[in-house]
Each structure stands twice: as C-alpha cells, then as structure tokens.
Amino acid sequence: MSIWPEERVLPLERDGLNTVDMTINVGPQHPATHGVFRMVLTVDGEVVVDCEPYIGYLHRGLEKLTESADYRQAMGWWDRTDYLAGMCCEMAYCMAVEKMAGIEVPERAEYIRVMMAELSRINSHFMFLGAFGADVGSFGTSFIYAWRERERIYDFFEEVAGDRMFPTYFRPGGVQMDLPANCESRVRGLISSIRQGIEDFDGLLTGNEIFVERCQGLAPMTTERAINWGITGPILRATGLPWDVRKAEPYSVYDRLDFEIPTGKQGDIFDRYFVRLAEVYQSTRIVEQCLEQMPGGLVLNPDLPKTLRIDKGECYIRTEGTKGEYGVYAMARGGNKAYRMKLRSPSFSNLAALKEMVVGSYLADAIIILGSLDIVLGEVDK
C-alpha cells in the first residue's frame, strides 16, 4: 500500500521496492538562487534526474523601454541589467550609440571608462567569491572579506559619479564629469587593499581542503560543449580556452594595455573559482596602467548636439562583461530614439546550460553548480 494516489507511484521496481521520483521546487525566493531564479528539480533519491529552470521574474521590459526614450535617457536603465557592474553595461550601451552616430570619444574619457569598468569587474568578482564561499560552507568569513573590498570600491564610485550601484556615469561621447583631484592616490590605495583581499581569499579558500574536495572535479564542462551552449567569460576560460573579447576583438583602449587571460584546465567548479580570482589581479594591473597612461584633456566630446538624432545605423557591439560576452545589437531608423536595442547578456546564455550541468549530480551539489555560474538575474531577465 502506498500513501500516494495510485497514479503518482511510478512503476519503478528497484531491488523489489517501489520507488518514486520526487519533485523539489527551488526559488524564486531562496537565498541560494542569487536572485529571483526558480528551478524545479526532479530527484531520484539524492541524484538529480531532471531540472527545469524558470526565469523572467525580474523582467522589466528593458528593450521596449529603450525604444520609448531618448538615447541619453534610456542609458539609466542599462546599468540595472548587470547591477553588480553597472559601468560595464553603460560602456556597451554608449559604444553602441557612438558607433551608430559616429561620435568620437576623447582619449582621457576612454581611459576613465576602462578604469571604472575594471573596478566594476573587481566588484562583481568579489561578489562571486564572497557568495560562492558562503554557498560552499565558509559561511560568514568569505562574505565579510568580499564586502570589505566592495565597500571601498563603492565609496570611490560615490565620490566620482555620485552613486554607488547605479552610477549612470558614462555618456554617449565620454563620461559625465572628470575624476576628483585626489583620484590617483585614492585608486592606488584601493589597488593595494584589493590585492590584500586577493591574498586573503587565496589563503582562506584556494588551499582549503574542505573547499577543494567540494569543488574539484564537479560538473566539468568541455570546451566544445561550452561553445555549443554559447557559454562565455570565466566559465569558458575555465575549460582551457583563452578567449576574452578584450583580446580577441579589442575595443576602447584595451589593445594598449598589457594583461593576461587566466585559464583553467578541466572546466570544473574549482577552475571557475580560480579563474575569477586570477582575473581580479589582472584587472588591478589594468587599472594601474590606466592611471599611468591617462592623458589630460576633455572627458566629454564638446561637439555633441543637444538632442542626439541618428538617421540610419546598425551594429552589434560586444564587450567583455563580468560574466562573459555582453553584447548590444542596435538599430536606428531616424529620430531621437533607438528603433531596436537587443541585449545579449552572458548570464542568460550561461544559465541556459544549467540543465546539462545539474542532471546527474547530487542535490546538494546542484546549488553549488548554480552558484559557480555567477548569474545576475537583472541581466538574465532584462
């Protein structure tokens, strides 16, 4: 006799026992889903046999809104996509508008943009390190380590742009205003404290036996499968392919800067963690070089019209966001509004491959696998 209605008991005879698959709903309000993400897992004992992801809980109609507003007005919505690194998103949006309108950006503004984008990247990667450490089990410590550095970066953003998370600092044609006078010493102090933070994480997690045992060899992804799914960013680099948009198709002034692309070997979760940790260090190198090479001059193109009108234009801008290729497809057909702006967000494509990684793993590991993807739901749901 079963307590379940007859149709719910699957005719599975295993060792003479009637077994039944169980469905577990995770999210959308769940601390381990890093936002409003929901997945329905079907488990056979401890093993996940099916995973159905549901997204869209944070869908705000970004693309429709962008079509409804002036080119400059619409920019404010774009740093709410990847809200951990708003400056990277603003950069892609501004580059799309500039490409279509043929606007020149002063050299000083380019260096400021790259510097701020890299600080955003550090910010986002520290968020991953802190949250992922908490997922794996070092509950409070990694979070506090990450927040200490992030707080300093946010303080600097506030001083430069007037806002911490959504700075809206970039403009088509440059940036809103020049850096504050004491910027260089502030940034150098920031870099040394970030490097101390990297060492702290290295000491806390990289050699930690519990952490390594938990992560090594878990959910390995081959390069071929990753490419087929459209996975980019640290997850692709963890599989061993040194591909980074900043190197493969350089934009802004990245071709004048010297940095390396960290890669992993197996594409497992430990490699994804380690690639991100190494990328934080490379970003600090980029910020240092920006400070050294930054010329004087204007930060905003002075020849811009009051209302930006673009008669005709089409482009697909790709930048290296914090999670992978952050692309903006833009089309203009006259007027002061974009005809179409499409966001190709890295988290969206990375998350699509979740099912392949999770099916076959243990239920407890499914949460870590999701954490290792480092998704931002603002970017997935648009």
Place this chain on the structure above:
Amino acid sequence: MSNAATTEEFPGVAALIHKHLPKAQFVASRTSNDVDIRTDPAHLIELVEGLKSRPELAFDYLRNVVGLDMEAEGLEVKYHFYSFAHNLHVQVSVPTPPGNPHVPTLTHLYAGADWHEREAAEMFGLVFDGHPNPKNLLLEEDLRIHPLLKAHPLQKVEILQGIEEPTPGFKF
C-alpha cells in the same frame, strides 16, 4: 575592375563564405561593424550547416539571436556567428514575409539557440519550426502578447489584466 566589383558584392568575410560555400544563396552588405548576409528562411539551414561544418569557416559559436519588427516589411531574425578557430564574425539576416513569420530552428546545431529563440518567439510572435520546447520564457506561461512589436503600446496594463484586446490591429 572585376576585382573591385567582387569586393563590392562580397565584402570581407562574405567573399570567404562564397568561396567555400559556392551554392549558398545570400546577399551581402555591411553594418557598422559586421558583414551582413541576407538569406531567406528556406535556405537558412543549408547556409548555417555549411558555416558550422566547413573547417575553413568553423562558425561554431552562435552568440546572439535578434528578433526585429520591420513593420510593413514583416518580421526579421538576425543571427550573430563567431568562429573561434579563425576569429571571424558574421551577421545573418533572415526576413520573413508579412503574416508568415516561420523560421526553422537552429537548436539541433547550437544548443544555445534554445532560449534565444524562445525569447524572440514570445516577444515578436515568430515561430521557430521544430523547436523542442516552444513555451514562453520571460513572460508568464499563458500570456499571449508580443510586447516588442511596434504595434504593441507601452505600459498598457489593461491588456495584461485581460480588459482590453491585445495589440490592436494585430492577429494572434
């Protein structure tokens, strides 16, 4: 002179594609930073299979799928491909005739096309023939509106509440 005419007809990577896939039917042009290849839904699969499988091209990464509402000219789909082996990039445009927005799916070639196509389908009413799971992705499961169509009004709550007819002048 003939050389100049050829570069005009097949700019950049389009010449390479024409060389290795001489049977593929397309019209090439340029956007601000890509070469655009225009083909029709009937020839899409043949072209993309060639782009992916020829080792000289090896476009193994589908980076983006864009749906477009060109109003009187019908809906359009744009694909952006990238080749890791040769660092090549190309944009493929597939216009569909008005009232018949059918495009074959690419999910059997690129696993990543799954969610991109579902998004384009729900936002524009495009139909990707052969898609294994053609459900809404970002919108509610039972919501039958296509909000990115130009005819769809911005912020019309009455449609979502079912009080007003969705998208005046457009058949669902």
